[in-house]
Amino acid sequence: MIAFMRARFPGTPASAVWSDTVARNWMDPAIPFSMANYWKVSTFQQIDLSYFLFPAVVVKDPRKGQADDADARDQLVRAVLNEVNRVSKPDWDLFDRCIIFFAQPTTLFGGGTHFAPNGKLITSAVFDVASGFDQVCQEVGHAFGLQHELGAWYYDNYGNYTNEYGCPYSVMSADADLSFTRAPDPRLPGVAGPSNPQRVIGPYLPTVHLYINQYQAVNPNGTFNHPDSVTYLPVTYEHTPASVRLVARDAAIAAWPSRRTVLVVVPPIIAGGDTHFLELRRRDGLYDGGIGNASIIILAANFFAGNGAVPNPNTIRIRYVDRIDLEGVEGDLDYHSFSGRFVVRVSRTDDDFAAVNLTVAGGNAWQSFSLTLDNPVTNRAPAGSSPWVAATVAPCPLYPKREYSYRVNTFETFQVLRAHSSGYEKPDYSWYLENVLLNSTASPVALDVPCRDASGHEIGSPAVHRVHCTFKIEGGRLEFNTTGAFADITLTVRVVVSESSSEVMQNYYPDRSLFTSVRAENLAIEWDSHYEEDKRRCKKIFVDIDRRFSESRTSPVPIPDPGPRLDDRTVAVLQSLIQSNPAAASAAIDAVAQVAGISRLQVLMQM
Ligand SMILES: [Zn+2]
Incomplete structure (x- = not known):
């Protein structure tokens, strides 16, 4: 049990001493910001705060001069114990600890042991009217065997090089660290004044004290x-x-x-x-x-x-x-x-x-230092159209050539790529297009990339052409707009993430990079409606032929090499079509392969 004692020196008025009511409230765990409430909530109720409140006593300061060493502190505590003993004659064996409040500025300490008048050793927490509530919490903590935390080394106010009081998140290091001033409460001490040390509230006790103090x-x-x-x-x-x-x-x-x-x-x-x-x-x-x-x-x-x-x-x-x-x-x-x-x-x-x-x-x-990319967001916007041009072509191998018209439509392609990383403190992203590092101040950039141009109504073979990319980078986000009238533009994108924080050891943060390719279709041939209509009809013929042949076919045709011979007329049609309209030729080859039950390659081998 705790012996709770109040004392004043002869020159201090009795009114400076906390009343019995205030003292009891201060030890009432049900009142927020009372001493007992602090220790109850801070320790998950695992502290025995039962106490006996003795009548206030008057003692002469037994200390010599300004002495505040161990001897002086012991003299002070024993003077109070002896006077309480004279007035109240308690059974000191009931008490393991004492809390002593001095009604004038006197001292502040805790955790030392002192002989009670019957010879029993009692641990003390001693404070005075000028002590902060958080400081008193600390002294009471000392009386329960808790120590300060250590931290970084520094020079204290007395010029000592120390690492004591090192945890700003603990009342056991507190001297107004991470504290605040609570509102006055008439039930508790410290009502007077806009600020009052008894209203300076400090942080909780870190639970690690409860963990390692299981024997305390x-x-x-x-x-x-x-x-x-x-x-x-x-x-x-x-x-x-x-x-x-x-x-x-x-x-x-x-x-x-x-x-x-x-x-x-x-x-x-x-x-x-x-x-x-x-x-x-x-x-x-x-x-x-x-x-x-x-x-x-x-x-x-x-x-x-x-x-x-x-x-x-x-x-x-x-x-x-x-x-x-x-x-x-x-x-x-x-x-x-x-x-x-x-x-x-x-x-x-x-x-x-x-x-x-x-x-x-x-x-x-x-x-798991990782880097991922969202699927690119792509938006294609029209950039222009050529005039309609006449061309004599066959939209279908079964049709004769005739005159249709076409035009070339061009586009710009806007794309957004978003990279995500994990594992980095301050991820820094570098973006590359076709291996060119993108520097936001150097937009747009010209890039030579594989793509196809158009010659009349025909899309050419892949070749390297120059496109231009206007781009903007915001950390892990790259947006760029690709201009250049080409089809099948393929751009290689690389993003590299690296650690940019100067507060960490960068060796521990490996760079991660990711490649992907994005496509832009900035060119398309548009045919007139007659052409599209003929093409649809042609397709229907092939589908019908395919359906009739499929019905009579009972088992898959084994694949001979080079497969059943195509008749000369079909080969001639396909050859002509490849010259005049590769896209139509491709569709016709597919249809012939399907009808003949052979592969596309086997069709091509006979041409
Ligand atoms: Zn302390």
């Missing part, structure tokens, strides 16, 4: 460590990525006593390496109200400290490593731990950051 008073029953609250990844993540859904700290608190996965433990895959911990934090209406960007925070601890045989929670220090910001982030969300040789990939984020889907894999397990 903060978690006497060890009930936090349950598979539905803590996901301990198997070490196979080194080779097989492991996925987990992580729920925000405050959402898990709100759901309690229903459990939510609020802590992911990433065991080391390096001998003697750190164990890492992932927790999702976002702004909430309670103790994380001072957090800006929603982030996954990454902490670490080494369980091999000391002799490494049995983890000793007293020697394990929790370190804040980094965070993965989730809001307003460009590109893909990957975090690479170079010391731990693993990657955390955020594959999905709920709209309100209430949960994220994560995948963790060993640094070498990611084969």
Whole structure:
């Protein structure tokens, strides 16, 4: 049980001491922003906050001068214990801890042990009227065996080079870190003034403290460590990525006593390496109200400290490593731990950051730096038409040649390609057309590509001709307009994705490239309606012939080499047609092959 004591020095008015009501409210877990509420919600109710409130006492400051060393602190605590003992005569064996409030600026510390008048050792948390609420939370945490987190090394206000107080997301490092000032509440201390230290609210305790403190008073029953609250990844993540859904700290608190996965433990895959911990934090209406960007925070601890045989929670220090910001982030969300040789990939984020889907894999397990292309979007727009021209042709091998008319229609082809990548922090896309790197300031570009031109009404054989592409690039999106009056334009497109962030080791981000080809039909021959009508009739004749022959054919004709002889007249018709109208010849060859029951090649071999 906690002995809750209030003390003032003789020169301090009694009115400066918190009233019994205020003191009890401060220890009432049902009142938001009370001390008991903080520890109840921060620890999933796994902290024993039962207390006894002693009548306020008056003590003379026993310290010499400005001394604030261990001796001075011990003198101060024991002066209060002795005076409470004189006034109330409690059974000190009932108490393991004490919280002492001083009604004038006095001091701030916690976690030390002091002899009660009966000789029992009691752990203390000591604060005063000038102490911030978040700071008092920290001292009470010390009284429950919690330590500061470590972080980056820096020079503190006293010129000491230290890495203590390193986690901005923890009350155990808090000194107004990620804090906010709550509204006054007449039930609680700190009502006066536009700001008041007792209304400075700091962040939650990272749950990793509950995880490693299973042998400590903060978690006497060890009930936090349950598979539905803590996901301990198997070490196979080194080779097989492991996925987990992580729920925000405050959402898990709100759901309690229903459990939510609020802590992911990433065991080391390096001998003697750190164990890492992932927790999702976002702004909430309670103790994380001072957090800006929603982030996954990454902490670490080494369980091999000391002799490494049995983890000793007293020697394990929790370190804040980094965070993965989730809001307003460009590109893909990957975090690479170079010391731990693993990657955390955020594959999905709920709209309100209430949960994220994560995948963790060993640094070498990611084969999934990937690049994909959507199907191209194509739009063909008319660019012009030639005058109608007369031509004497046969639209069908069975018809004589006669005069028809045609014209040449030309087009421009607009296409959009969209590339997607995964695995990159800041993907940078380079686009190539026919191996020419596209530079947005150098549009349009002239390209020599294989395609076909038109000679009269005939489409020529593939040859290299010059086309022009006007293009625009927006990251993974390429749009381009191809001009040039050719048919069957084939353009090779290549896109390369590479890592452009200067904040990552680029060696870990291999480039990926992708080829594809796109086609543009910028030329078409249009025949007059007589031609089209004759062509339709001709086709009908072939279809009818085919139908009659098919009915009498009972089994597939074996394929002889070079197949049944075609009569000379058919060959002559096909030969003539190939000269005058290759497209019609092709259709006729197909029809003859089908009627004769031989392949297209076998027809061609007889010509
Ligand atoms: Zn501290």
